[in-house]
Amino acid sequence: xxxxxxxxxxxxxxxxxxxxxxxxxxxxxxxxxxxxxxxxxxxxxxxxxxxxxxxxxxxxxxxxxxxxxxxxxxxxxxxxxxxxxxxxxxxxxxxxxxxxxxxxxxxxxxxxxxxxxxxxxxxxxxxxxxxxxxxxx
Amino acid sequence: xxxxxxxxxxxxxxxxxxxxxxxxxxxxxxxxxxxxxxxxxxxxxxxxxxxxxxxxxxxxxxxxxxxxxxxxxxxxxxxxxxxxxxxxxxxxxxxxxxxxxxxxxxxxxxxxxx
Numbered sequence: 001x002x003x004x005x006x007x008x009x010x011x012x013x014x015x016x017x018x019x020x021x022x023x024x025x026x027x028x029x030x031x032x033x034x035x036x037x038x039x040x041x042x043x044x045x046x047x048x049x050x051x052x053x054x055x056x057x058x059x060x061x062x063x064x065x066x067x068x069x070x071x072x073x074x075x076x077x078x079x080x081x082x083x084x085x086x087x088x089x090x091x092x093x094x095x096x097x098x099x100x101x102x103x104x105x106x107x108x109x110x111x112x113x114x115x116x117x118x119x120x121x122x123x124x125x126x127x128x129x130x131x132x133x134x135x136x137x
Numbered sequence: 138x139x140x141x142x143x144x145x146x147x148x149x150x151x152x153x154x155x156x157x158x159x160x161x162x163x164x165x166x167x168x169x170x171x172x173x174x175x176x177x178x179x180x181x182x183x184x185x186x187x188x189x190x191x192x193x194x195x196x197x198x199x200x201x202x203x204x205x206x207x208x209x210x211x212x213x214x215x216x217x218x219x220x221x222x223x224x225x226x227x228x229x230x231x232x233x234x235x236x237x238x239x240x241x242x243x244x245x246x247x248x249x250x251x
Contacts, residue, residue, distance in 0.1 A: 013191070013192060014191055016192075016195070017191075017192070017195030017196075017198070017199070020195070020198075020199050021195070021198055021199075024198070024199065034201075038180070038199075038200070038201055041199045042175050042199050042200060044199075045175065045195065045196070045199040046175060049192075101171070101188070101190060101192050102169055102170055102171035102172065102174075102186075102188050102190075102192055102193070102196070103171055103172055103192070104172070105170055105172035105173065106172075107172040107173070107175070107176060108172065111172070111175055111176050114176070
């Protein structure tokens with residue numbers, strides 16, 4: 001089994017995406033189907049951007065084992081008040097600063113759901129959010 | 138359409154990836170919204186954008202997009218060029234608006250993604 005860990009700081013958009021970038025390199029080295037790699041890194045990048053945009057800090061853990069990639073993105077932050085609404089395309093609570101950078105269109109969680117084979121979102125207000133994604137290959 | 142033709146049509150300048158000017162692409166997408174770019178079901182396309190930030194390069198990397206045109210005469214900083222160079226992304230800057238750049242490319246045979 002291979003396990004990768006990365007830290008994300010809230011508000012640090014310059015570094016958001018480095019976990020996805022490093023993960024992509026490793027998955028390519030493992031000769032995993034490029035279509036699966038793309039689905040995985042797009043979903044992970046969306047999750048990273050969400051942490052940078054909404055949370056105080058977070059941690060990404062990616063494990064590869066037995067034809068499956070597991071990604072857990074756990075953050076400390078304000079949490080998601082209504083996960084059902086957050087899953088709707090177009091629903092967003094992102095700041096104007098985040099929108100100026102090209103994000104915050106309310107497509108993050110729906111896009112993670114589209115790309116992952118399984119997605120679980122757990123959140124506690126004022127504590128944080130954990131996004132778990134599984135990708136089969 | 139070859140990258141060198143795109144550069145010529147858009148009165149543009151290549152900031153990095155000069156060695157790929159003979160690469161050929163057939164489809165393009167124009168957007169300032171990275172959230173939309175991340176939902177695309179295609180790779181090896183040209184992305185035309187007015188964003189000149191690190192997020193544009195990171196988005197291109199994860200979406201497997203290797204050719205970027207930054208329009209509206211946006212100033213591209215050294216760190217952005219360095220990241221694009223490291224990721225083997227062709228970065229082009231054009232003084233034209235997104236509408237004008239997209240229109241010229243479309244009129245000259247570059248197909249829309251959808």
